[in-house]
Amino acid sequence: MDITRRNFLGLTALGTLSAATGTSAASSLHREPVDNKKVYGVLVDTVLCIGCRKCEWACNQEHKLSDKKLQEYEDKSVFDRHRRPSDSAYTVVNEFSNSEDPTGKKYQIKVQCMHCNHPACESACIVGAFKKVENGTVRYDAWKCIGCRYCMIACPFQIPAYEYSKAIEPRVMKCTFCLHRTEVGKRPACVEICPNEALVFGTREQILQVAHERIQARPEKYSAHVYGEHEAGGTSWIYLLPYDFKHTELPALDDRPIPDRTEKIQHAIFKSFVPPAALYGLLGLIMYTQKRDSRGEED
Ligand code: SF4
Numbered sequence: 524m525d526i527t528r529r530n531f532l533g534l535t536a537l538g539t540l541s542a543a544t545g546t547s548a549a550s551s552l553h554r555e556p557v558d559n560k561k562v563y564g565v566l567v568d569t570v571l572c573i574g575c576r577k578c579e580w581a582c583n584q585e586h587k588l589s590d591k592k593l594q595e596y597e598d599k600s601v602f603d604r605h606r607r608p609s610d611s612a613y614t615v616v617n618e619f620s621n622s623e624d625p626t627g628k629k630y631q632i633k634v635q636c637m638h639c640n641h642p643a644c645e646s647a648c649i650v651g652a653f654k655k656v657e658n659g660t661v662r663y664d665a666w667k668c669i670g671c672r673y674c675m676i677a678c679p680f681q682i683p684a685y686e687y688s689k690a691i692e693p694r695v696m697k698c699t700f701c702l703h704r705t706e707v708g709k710r711p712a713c714v715e716i717c718p719n720e721a722l723v724f725g726t727r728e729q730i731l732q733v734a735h736e737r738i739q740a741r742p743e744k745y746s747a748h749v750y751g752e753h754e755a756g757g758t759s760w761i762y763l764l765p766y767d768f769k770h771t772e773l774p775a776l777d778d779r780p781i782p783d784r785t786e787k788i789q790h791a792i793f794k795s796f797v798p799p800a801a802l803y804g805l806l807g808l809i810m811y812t813q814k815r816d817s818r819g820e821e822d
């Protein structure tokens with residue numbers, strides 16, 4: 524079925540009505556584990572990363588986010604400040620070190636959307652603009668988005684960025700996991716260009732195996748903790764680090780999927796009066812209608 528904006532609106536309204544009358548299935552807190560053989564993963568090996576920032580360039584080229592030349596990414600002065608992914612850069616490389624390490628050695632860490640196994644952004648989005656698809660990518664559909672930015676609040680990695688500077692149809696921006704490439708058998712652009720095998724693409728199962736093999740082969744070089752294997756219920760992007768992750772910008776998270784917590788709170792708050800799906804659906808309907816009307820759209 525071709526889902527146009529108009530019939531999507533109709534579906535939203537239907538969802539609102541059925542939820543309000545109690546016929547909608549409430550969102551379940553039971554979560555199926557992802558199948559590590561089916562979903563893709565990327566290993567980010569910060570021990571092997573040489574901070575060349577070619578991954579940043581390749582990503583920007585691939586998604587037409589910047590027309591800067593590759594040579595301009597050789598500028599290492601960017602490491603003087605901490606950067607975050609933004610609406611004009613889906614990924615950035617930062618520098619980190621351990622103040623207790625007498626060698627003072629610095630390492631680089633590439634950050635982007637983690638494509639969580641149980642994405643908080645998907646759970647928070649009231650109109651289904653985020654969706655975890657079969658190959659593990661957390662996809663964002665701009666045409667569904669009403670700009671509420673709940674995804675930005677929900678994400679434990681502070682990844683989604685908003686096109687505040689865009690007056691017309693601003694979008695939420697984040698790493699796409701290069702879905703358009705992986706669907707046709709190619710690796711993500713950042714992985715393809717990485718010159719030092721600091722980025723490795725495969726199924727999540729393969730990536731975890733490579734991660735543990737690298738630790739076993741050189742335990743003096745690596746922290747034994749494979750970050751992302753279990754954090755927040757697991758992520759598709761997996762990190763190997765030389766030290767404890769507390770020296771990096773990666774947040775401390777336990778093994779529970781974030782939606783387990785947030786959905787419980789939502790349910791508790793709304794239990795006594797309005798089902799959350801009804802409230803969200805109604806809010807979504809109002810915001811979507813306003814957005815459509817402001818565009819004078821007739822599709
Ligand atoms: S890192 Fe944030 S934006 Fe990316 S999938 Fe996880 S919750 Fe969503």
Ligand code: SF4
Binds near residue numbers: 581614697714
């Ligand atoms: S997977 Fe694609 S979108 Fe994501 S950081 Fe790499 S190049 Fe950018």
Ligand code: SF4
Binds near residue numbers: 572718722
């Ligand atoms: S391309 Fe590879 S080696 Fe270069 S900064 Fe990115 S992750 Fe590190």
